[in-house]
Amino acid sequence: MATEYERVTLVDHPMVQHKLSILRDRDTSSKKFRELVKELALFEGYEATRNLPLADVEVETPLCKTTCKKVSGKKLAIVPILRAGLGMVEGVQELMPAARVGHLGMYRNEETHEPVEYYAKLPEDIADREVIVVDPMLATGGSATAAIGYLRKRGVSGTIKLMVIVAAPVGIETVLAADDDVQIFTCAIDECLNDAAYIVPGLGDAGDRIFGTK
Numbered sequence: 751m752a753t754e755y756e757r758v759t760l761v762d763h764p765m766v767q768h769k770l771s772i773l774r775d776r777d778t779s780s781k782k783f784r785e786l787v788k789e790l791a792l793f794e795g796y797e798a799t800r801n802l803p804l805a806d807v808e809v810e811t812p813l814c815k816t817t818c819k820k821v822s823g824k825k826l827a828i829v830p831i832l833r834a835g836l837g838m839v840e841g842v843q844e845l846m847p848a849a850r851v852g853h854l855g856m857y858r859n860e861e862t863h864e865p866v867e868y869y870a871k872l873p874e875d876i877a878d879r880e881v882i883v884v885d886p887m888l889a890t891g892g893s894a895t896a897a898i899g900y901l902r903k904r905g906v907s908g909t910i911k912l913m914v915i916v917a918a919p920v921g922i923e924t925v926l927a928a929d930d931d932v933q934i935f936t937c938a939i940d941e942c943l944n945d946a947a948y949i950v951p952g953l954g955d956a957g958d959r960i961f962g963t964k
């Protein structure tokens with residue numbers, strides 16, 4: 751579904767909304783939380799890959815030869831922002847098993863809320879790939895903006911897709927203002943951030959809930 755933001759797609763399929771409600775629940779276990787993040791990433795992946803180019807291919811069915819379609823164009827790379835982004839990788843990989851995976855490590859300084867970069871390992875040919883960045887939470891937008899900026903420095907051109915599960919308006923606006931060729935996919939646009947820069951109502955700390963660290 752289109753949103754008030756030109757480059758933001760809200761993935762609000764009823765099953766997505768149902769699963770997101772369970773994800774938000776503070777009593778949902780870490781195991782269930784991981785399963786839901788993976789499933790939501792798969793649903794979102796369908797939307798994020800909707801415009802992939804297709805090419806004709808000849809296929810021989812048991813009955814005859816026919817012309818069908820296969821995905822063509824640039825190869826894909828999935829780039830999770832560590833840690834929480836890791837929870838979305840498997841879901842997207844189910845859709846695109848051949849995609850390469852690059853990792854960007856970033857955590858937010860608890861006082862300034864600014865992202866701190868601590869790791870980067872990308873496919874060597876990242877500049878030639880179409881890139882989908884994944885991270886469940888888009889709060890201030892600092893981490894996603896830094897990740898996209900890093901990818902641009904590594905030569906990634908064209909539209910970078912950013913898949914998140916919950917976004918705050920300020921995070922969306924920050925990412926869109928920093929790069930004019932980003933397309934954001936989200937399952938929800940929440941109300942605001944609290945004083946600790948957590949999304950409200952949100953779902954808490956996604957990384958901690960995925961990895962059971964709190």
Ligand code: PRP
Nearest residue numbers: 832833834857858889890891892893957
């Ligand atoms: C979370 C989340 C995003 C970031 C979003 O990561 O997964 O990367 O915060 O916040 P922002 O939009 O204000 O930058 P966190 O820093 O908690 O690290 P973690 O994934 O290792 O838990």
Ligand code: URA
Nearest residue numbers: 889948949954955956
């Ligand atoms: N990171 C999270 O994991 N949750 C938030 O609400 C904000 C940043």
